[in-house]
Amino acid sequence: MSDTITITGNLAGDPELKHTAGGLAIASFRVGSGQRRFDRASKTWVDGDTNWYAVSAFRGLAEHAHASLRRGDRVVVSGRLRIRNWDNGTTRGTAVEIDADAVGHDLLWGTSVFTKAARPPAPAPEGDWEEAPDAGEESWAPADDSATTTEAPSGDATVRPLALVGAEPPF
Structure with a gap:
């Protein structure tokens, strides 16, 4: 305890x-x-x-x-x-x-400025991955096209890449 x-x-x-x-x-x-x-x-x-x-x-x-x-x-x-x-x-x-x-x-007695510490870079994922996406692309996808494919409401096929474990959040 x-x-x-x-x-x-x-x-x-x-x-x-x-x-x-x-x-x-x-x-x-x-x-x-x-x-x-x-x-x-x-x-x-x-x-x-x-x-x-x-x-x-x-x-x-x-x-x-x-x-x-x-x-x-x-x-x-x-x-x-x-x-x-x-x-x-x-x-x-x-x-x-x-x-x-x-x-x-203790901010009752004064002010403080917070500086977020830089995080170390995330380890590279294992496997055969393509290079980082261009600015117009939304996400990474495995080079062997092993991502899942689903039907979008409009009937178009949409590719959803697998999530990268340990990747930096987008914010």
């Missing part, structure tokens, strides 16, 4: 990016989430305690967090909560960690 949590807070420092021996990207950073409440007696806002979370992001999320986030940024983090006790022989404590599923800027 995993507990999901979403927090808002400020980055304590720039995200640190590391790669495992197998090439897995891991970004780690700390987020402080402060509590504020309105004190009716003094009619002022009072700062409460700050909760600190160690956040880990993996793979593409790690690369993007490292490139996008800086110390002091207000962020929203959603992920799986892990609480563990630790003991180093002289001191004991509790670590509160989040394995992030999503990280982003």
Whole structure:
């Protein structure tokens, strides 16, 4: 069972990016989430305690967090909560960690510009395929004419090519 949590807070420092021996990207950073409440007696806002979370992001999320986030940024983090006790022989404590599923800027406090990451090209399909279609053609078809043929409502024969697995969407 995993507990999901979403927090808002400020980055304590720039995200640190590391790669495992197998090439897995891991970004780690700390987020402080402060509590504020309105004190009716003094009619002022009072700062409460700050909760600190160690956040880990993996793979593409790690690369993007490292490139996008800086110390002091207000962020929203959603992920799986892990609480563990630790003991180093002289001191004991509790670590509160989040394995992030999503990280982003908190737009209540500022603006952000999103840049979609470029995807790697799709692998070439196996088999004997024709070259890419010209601008006027609608789609690719297998070179051996193994596409399906159906009757259009007007009585004309229409060729429907087989779908390419892993092909880029048209948008």
